[in-house]
Amino acid sequence: MPPTDLNPAQYDAVTTLSGPLLVLAGAGTGKTRVVTYRIAELIRDRSRPVRPDRILAVTFTNKAANEMLERAAVLLGKRLKQKPEISTFHSLCVRILRRHINQLGYPVAFSICDRGDQEGFARSALREIKAADGLLRPGELISFISRWKNASIRPEQAAAEAETDKEHLASAAYRRYQNALKTAGALDFDDLLLCTEELLARDSKVRQAEAGRFDHILVDEYQDTNGSQYRIVKGLAGGHRNLCVVGDDDQSIYGWRGAEVAHILRFKQDWPEAKVVRLEVNYRSTRQILDWSNRLIAFNKLRHPKVLRATCEGEMPRILQIEDEVQEAKAVVAEIAGRIQHLKRRPRDFAILCRTNEQPRAFETELRQAKLPYVLVGGMSFYDRKEVRDVLAYLKVVAQPTDEVSLLRIINTPPRGISQATVKRLLDEAIHRGKPIWEVLPAAGELDGLPAGAAQAVGRLRQMVERFHRQAGRQPPVELAQALLREVAYKNELTRLYPNSDDQAARWAAVEELVNALADYSRRTSEATLAGFLQEVAISGNENEADKQAKLDRDAVALMTLHAAKGLEFREVYMVGMEEGALPHHRSISAAGAAVDEERRLCYVGVTRAQRRLTLTLALSRMKWGKPRPTIPSRFLYELTGKADNPNYLSAKRGVPGREARTGSREPRGKNRRARG
């Protein structure tokens, strides 16, 4: 029997069990609820029950996937033999690729490279094309490549797209980068989508096999699909046409990675028989919060006009101006502590939302001092740590010695007598022979200009890696990792590098935590391999950490970026750093076009996370690059409170063209500077 605690629109969406369905759902209108109820409904449908594992639900973040999984489990009550497949796009692609990637000329045990690895590949690609230093930095190259990949532009097509000198250089490097990746048997994050798309497009057998695994597909946050994701979904759902997508064009915040709102706006054309359901009653926030939200988002030109209707009243949102970012953190944390103590709130009732990953630091310090439990979502800081990256690089080399980036990382860490000059010589030779550097190592002794000592050191390293590589198949991964750490005396290296014993202990603890994660992975995986662990780490951080988070989530103050907060809700929300340059971010301000509109949607996502109470704070001065600098209040504060004129409601001649052109990319000066699209 269908659930009765739904409003008519929600009920309609939940009980439409076949054919294409578009759910246009504003913030707080029960979107997640509709999706999970619908999954349960499909499984429990009396007339035509669907086997749980024939349902695929796709989300954008791990957090969203976990949450959906949890809610669906609660709803379905008893333990199911098969579970619906609920995963992120990227995990879905990894599974598809594992089955078929050899058809694209990659090894089945491909590795996934993260941001750090990418930089290594980018660096060597730039070296290969002999780009003059400083012309194009590795980071810049990666963002060019990522932008091309997100638009499904392949290396051979990039040159035609390039306009500036930098872009031409980047297109040449893109080809090398992609070759190097392929040689190393590695995919970057964008490749996961791109290769999956290619597989489905070029081989109808593969497409049929993959599409045939499911009878129903649901896609959350459909407004955030990029071209590849859009085509993958089309390819998988084209046969049965049981596709349900939910989304809100006002919450599209991933334009920078190729997301196109057009996909959700075009749904009815793609699937002409599609049913459209609109959810507009907001059950989450007070009328006061929604008044601010509605007023803010109305400043965006390109959108489907809609107004969220509230179902309850509450207090007015507040704006707090505070001296500097340290005081800001102190004030917010003190207030939270006070409300927990005096008003019996729970830590989990609170969220502190920031624009960038660096902002939470000050709040972390304060929260620790106040002894409030908190959870920092995202940031990936653990896997960014030098010692963790080192150990991971060792494990990667052992799993796959041709992993060039990792090999270069550990080749002289700890120092073993292989100098930069030696590395350069080996690299040149590798480029000359067109082979991975690993395959050049045996010839080190014969290379001109390589000192005998260096050649011997290279030989010793090669033998060690080979030995561990051979053992990798036979020995449990944890034992292997421990033996490896002993062999290279990594603990001694930490002692050598960090004179302070607290630092040493903290860094070694991180190494141990990584080994624990490996142990945990081995316990819950039937055929645990080093490669499997590394793949899991690359795609999701590890489950161990997700577990910890889930536990903490039950009662901890949430500290996260606005991007990470999408899809979540909290009783009381603090949006901090409401300043020009932070929100909207200075990069978006200086970028032409609709970049600021996306910042506005980001702000909208933030304010609509709040259920009962919303506080916006700004610091009047903020440390930047080592110096305190005065700030300017965010334009969004004026828009939220009705202190700014909305150009969408005024005649066009009120605009002052040319003013921005003169100020160029500098931050706006005037306090009352009006927002323009």
Place this chain on the structure above:
DNA sequence: GACTCGAGTCCCGCC
């Protein structure tokens, strides 16, 4: 070959 020091640069967001 390894280490130190000073100059120069600087990452937005996520999987």
Place this chain on the structure above:
DNA sequence: GACTCGAGTC
């Protein structure tokens, strides 16, 4: 402020 890179020294 934190980090990387290159020059200079041991």
